[in-house]
Amino acid sequence: MRAFFIALCVACLFALPISAQTSIGFGGVSHDANQPIEVTSDSLSVDQTTGNAVFSGNVIVIQGDLRMAAGEVSVIYGTGDTQQIQQVLATGGVLLTRGQDAAEGAQAEYSVETGHVFLSGDVLVTQGRTTIAGDRLNIDLNTGNGTVEGRVRTILQPAGQ
Known part of the structure; x- marks a missing residue:
């Protein structure tokens, strides 16, 4: 009976749906959004009506x-x-880095006022030996917390590997 109960518990565990969201840390410490933003590029165009x-x-x-x-x-x-x-x-292929952490995707939106970054399109997050892939990444630069959403994939490394 005990073996049946253990087998039933294990079967129930594997029957649970895999979460479509995974929390991560990104960059570790609070980001100062009041610092100047330096941009380097091959060309620049300015819309005179909006200033964008x-x-x-x-x-x-x-x-x-x-x-x-x-x-x-x-x-x-x-x-x-x-x-x-x-x-x-x-x-056009975005690579975002902060400290030892990196994330890449097809496009990114960085709201300077709120300190939030939204990265989408085949997102890949790399933190040391750990990689997490998903559809979207939301990062709060104020706390360093991030969430990978969509079809989340990762490889977990056992200790000592």
């Missing part, structure tokens, strides 16, 4: 310990104050 800027070709964005590389980055300014950066939108 589009950087193209080998774009690198740096703000403190946050680094983003992409094919194209749009910088969106808040209304009324052309000095206040509201959002940074990146496309």
Whole structure:
């Protein structure tokens, strides 16, 4: 009877649905969104009516310990104050790094005001020997917490490996 009960418990455990969401840490410490944002690219175009800027070709964005590389980055300014950066939108194969952590995906949205990054499109997060893949990644740069959503895949490394 005891063996049957253990087998039943194990069967129930494997019958549970796999979560479509996994929490991760990203970067560890709080990010200072008030630091200047440095952008390097092959070209720049500016919309004179909105003041928004589009950087193209080998774009690198740096703000403190946050680094983003992409094919194209749009910088969106808040209304009324052309000095206040509201959002940074990146496309064309995005690589985001902070400390020892890295994430890549097809596009990214960085809300400077809230300190949140949303990365989507075949996301891959690398933290040391651990990799996590999914459809979307949400990161709160203020806390360093992140969530991978969608069809989440990872390989768990046993201790000593």
